[in-house]
Amino acid sequence: MGVQTDLREKLISDYAKLSPQMQKAARYILDHPSDVALRSMRALARAADVPPSTITRLMSAIGVETWQEFRDHYQNRLLDQPASYAQRARETQRTENDANRDEHLLESICRTEIDNISAAFSPELVSRMIEACEAIEDARQVFIVGRGAAYPAACQFAYAYRLFCDNGVLVDGHSGTFGDELRGIGRRDLLIAVGAKPYIRDTVRAVEFARSQHCPVIALTDSDVSPIAMDALCKLVVRDTSQSFFQSFTAALSVMQALVALLVARGGPKALQRIAAAEEQLAVFDTYLED
Amino acid sequence: MGVQTDLREKLISDYAKLSPQMQKAARYILDHPSDVALRSMRALARAADVPPSTITRLMSAIGVETWQEFRDHYQNRLLDQPASYAQRARETQRTENDANRDEHLLESICRTEIDNISAAFSPELVSRMIEACEAIEDARQVFIVGRGAAYPAACQFAYAYRLFCDNGVLVDGHSGTFGDELRGIGRRDLLIAVGAKPYIRDTVRAVEFARSQHCPVIALTDSDVSPIAMDALCKLVVRDTSQSFFQSFTAALSVMQALVALLVARGGPKALQRIAAAEEQLAVFDTYLED
DNA sequence: ATAAAGCTGAAACAAGTGTTTCAAAATTTG
DNA sequence: CAAATTTTGAAACACTTGTTTCAGCTTTAT
Numbered sequence: 137m138g139v140q141t142d143l144r145e146k147l148i149s150d151y152a153k154l155s156p157q158m159q160k161a162a163r164y165i166l167d168h169p170s171d172v173a174l175r176s177m178r179a180l181a182r183a184a185d186v187p188p189s190t191i192t193r194l195m196s197a198i199g200v201e202t203w204q205e206f207r208d209h210y211q212n213r214l215l216d217q218p219a220s221y222a223q224r225a226r227e228t229q230r231t232e233n234d235a236n237r238d239e240h241l242l243e244s245i246c247r248t249e250i251d252n253i254s255a256a257f258s259p260e261l262v263s264r265m266i267e268a269c270e271a272i273e274d275a276r277q278v279f280i281v282g283r284g285a286a287y288p289a290a291c292q293f294a295y296a297y298r299l300f301c302d303n304g305v306l307v308d309g310h311s312g313t314f315g316d317e318l319r320g321i322g323r324r325d326l327l328i329a330v331g332a333k334p335y336i337r338d339t340v341r342a343v344e345f346a347r348s349q350h351c352p353v354i355a356l357t358d359s360d361v362s363p364i365a366m367d368a369l370c371k372l373v374v375r376d377t378s379q380s381f382f383q384s385f386t387a388a389l390s391v392m393q394a395l396v397a398l399l400v401a402r403g404g405p406k407a408l409q410r411i412a413a414a415e416e417q418l419a420v421f422d423t424y425l426e427d
Numbered sequence: 428m429g430v431q432t433d434l435r436e437k438l439i440s441d442y443a444k445l446s447p448q449m450q451k452a453a454r455y456i457l458d459h460p461s462d463v464a465l466r467s468m469r470a471l472a473r474a475a476d477v478p479p480s481t482i483t484r485l486m487s488a489i490g491v492e493t494w495q496e497f498r499d500h501y502q503n504r505l506l507d508q509p510a511s512y513a514q515r516a517r518e519t520q521r522t523e524n525d526a527n528r529d530e531h532l533l534e535s536i537c538r539t540e541i542d543n544i545s546a547a548f549s550p551e552l553v554s555r556m557i558e559a560c561e562a563i564e565d566a567r568q569v570f571i572v573g574r575g576a577a578y579p580a581a582c583q584f585a586y587a588y589r590l591f592c593d594n595g596v597l598v599d600g601h602s603g604t605f606g607d608e609l610r611g612i613g614r615r616d617l618l619i620a621v622g623a624k625p626y627i628r629d630t631v632r633a634v635e636f637a638r639s640q641h642c643p644v645i646a647l648t649d650s651d652v653s654p655i656a657m658d659a660l661c662k663l664v665v666r667d668t669s670q671s672f673f674q675s676f677t678a679a680l681s682v683m684q685a686l687v688a689l690l691v692a693r694g695g696p697k698a699l700q701r702i703a704a705a706e707e708q709l710a711v712f713d714t715y716l717e718d
Numbered sequence: 719a720t721a722a723a724g725c726t727g728a729a730a731c732a733a734g735t736g737t738t739t740c741a742a743a744a745t746t747t748g
Numbered sequence: 749c750a751a752a753t754t755t756t757g758a759a760a761c762a763c764t765t766g767t768t769t770c771a772g773c774t775t776t777a778t
Contacts, residue, residue, distance in 0.1 A: 361454055469735065745752100
């Protein structure tokens with residue numbers, strides 16, 4: 137059962153009880169952990185100046201079934217994934233009885249969602265989000281497009297953005313065709329396009345049109361080579377890994393919300409003031425339930 | 428120019444000139460860089476759903492002699508950039524000047540979002556989600572309501588749900604008033620209501636109306652005592668903690684997506700069949716961009 | 719010293735690796 | 749429409765992989 141003992145610690149504590157050759161191997165592993173993750177067992181054995189069989193013996197000595205298991209552990213450490221994702225996935229597949237199947241699925245979804253979010257706030261993405269903010273702040277008008285499953289994320293941003301800026305336009309095709317809504321788009325404007333595979337034709341067309349009018353594009357999508365990301369000023373590539381048939385737009389939504397938060401933070405008191413005004417207006421329309 | 432050309436950039440810039448299969452491979456590599464460093468070429472090919480030869484061909488297409496060379500490049504990248512999330516968090520906390528203020532904010536948003544998601548998949552919520560699924564499966568019609576900031580989450584569910592069930596209705600007020608859309612709601616139906624503080628009057632009214640018609644309610648909201656959750660058959664209470672002025676709907680969206688995944692999983696092959704049919708229909712309408 | 723216990727490394731193994739080849743299929747061209 | 753060209757994936761390849769086996773080599777205890 138999954139007592140997630142750290143194999144490195146195990147290696148250290150058992151070190152004294154190992155045979156000389158195994159100690160040699162163990163020592164090399166302790167000194168060169170990344171070799172375990174990246175090189176083959178034989179290559180490691182060569183580097184440690186030890187026959188391959190010694191490594192195998194070392195494995196069983198520290199209570200590890202197979203080299204694969206050991207390597208997986210080190211690979212996950214390198215990726216900074218606290219729990220062995222692959223291993224857990226296998227575990228989940230094993231217990232396939234009907235009673236716990238649903239719980240397993242949800243647990244696995246949870247892990248995936250967290251992974252997706254973590255990846256979305258990687259240092260690289262963070263700096264790209266800051267770039268995106270700068271572009272948004274400089275834009276005359278901000279168009280937001282997202283169809284199908286990506287619509288909610290686009291919608292979320294548009295809704296929040298409009299509470300403190302009045303230059304946001306959600307291109308949703310509700311009011312006639314796309315062409316109408318994008319009319320007049322130009323180099324001083326900005327298009328935020330959201331979409332993952334399968335790419336919806338309308339979204340790609342909107343991006344292409346914007347580009348043809350020299351309007352810069354911020355792409356929130358699933359790949360660097362997504363058609364939406366082509367020639368984009370700023371590519372916000374997020375994971376949409378999911379257990380189900382549908383892609384997950386959780387990370388996309390999260391990034392959208394983060395952009396809003398960032399814009400407000402950078403906007404200072406002026407932004408907050410505008411939000412207050414917007415809220416007041418909504419209150420006038422009796423939108424909210426008073427407590 | 429530098430021998431140290433970034434192979435990733437090369438892959439992106441040459442992407443358009445590659446053959447379809449190579450694009451498939453290139454795309455997988457771009458989306459899963461750590462697979463290059465950690466897994467074997469054949470394993471990667473399998474994951475990318477491409478024959479091994481395609482990878483070899485891709486190598487020569489981008490001017491790389493051998494897979495080894497390519498892999499080494501990615502391994503070095505992985506080692507150079509140990510920017511583990513936790514580590515980075517500690518680093519950033521040290522420097523507290525204005526330049527890093529944005530990074531800090533995003534960092535903190537990330538943590539909060541992960542917390543929100545984790546809480547949403549707690550054992551208690553998991554079992555409630557399973558209850559919710561059972562209710563949805565038994566319902567004659569499934570109405571989904573969510574206004575304002577909660578609209579995207581409602582929308583997301585409605586979109587996905589409609590791909591495999593035809594008894595879902597998104598109550599969004601687009602087609603006239605709420606009253607119209609909820610007409611005929613009754614004890615055999617189900618209302619899924621989404622909303623957090625500040626509660627929007629329309630949503631609460633919809634819940635009250637449903638209740639008056641003896642229609643059970645599933646509430647996706649921020650508190651057990653939220654007006655939306657009153658007398659609900661099933662309360663899915665998620666956190667919406669956020670660094671910004673706006674609540675975060677990430678957890679709500681995630682739960683919605685999880686519900687969909689669960690419904691599909693429980694629906695078995697029949698559900699998948701329906702999805703296939705829906706996809707086909709979308710293809711007929713030329714919705715998607717072909718690859 | 720000598721038998722018992724273990725440790726060690728060469729060799730053998732089945733399975734998996736990266737690469738090349740080649741004929742069929744798909745696409746483009748004339 | 750057919751011919752020329754490109755693209756594709758299965759098969760074959762030589763080699764490496766992780767593991768097991770086994771005979772020789774310590775070491776140790778009597």
